[in-house]
Amino acid sequence: MKNTARYFALFREQAGCASEPVEWVGGTAADLFRLLAQRHESLTSEAAALVAINDEMAAWETALQEGDEVLFFPPVAGG
């Protein structure tokens, strides 16, 4: 399955890029993050991280579809 991963703030610095195409077996948003964390050693899983799919906030357990753009948000700190 083909997806696009996008990284923000701390995650972008850890991954060393703002986005990348991913070809993989498919699964949930959490599965994809785990896979990417193996590829980018410094990308660390954070309990408070959030995820969005195609610009909509989503649950980590959401099953991804072909072509979905997955946005990985490190712990937020607005205000």
Add this chain to the structure above:
Amino acid sequence: MKFSVTHTAIDVDAAKKAVSDDACGALAVFEGWIRNHNEGQAVERLEYEVYRPVAEKEGSKIIDEAIERFGVSHAICIHREGLLELGDIAVIVCVSSPHRGEAFDACRYIIDQTKVRLPIWKKEHYVSGVSEWVNCEHCAAAGHSHGDH
């Protein structure tokens, strides 16, 4: 727009005017300022990164929730992005309603939800020359909650 993001200084008077209503006897305003210290470090300036497509959508949802939950008349929230200096206003929430109780409650709800739900990040630049992303896991580890900010 109920929730918006801006690169330029927040106009407090314009924000208050946006919720003005002759039927309202109360206006609650929260301003978040850039302070000169965080967790023992002297802060020189601060940088906000905002992912607008989701922040604006989700931010508008928070405003709608506050209006529905507390029954207030009008509410807006404006958040800065980019580089901010000490004393700058990072965020403003304005809520108007016939009476003060619900205005205070809705204002608190909006700022609290804004801090935990929106894709907004801040990088603090310290006087020491070091800069660091501030994150709430860090806050949790330090033993305080979002309400302490």
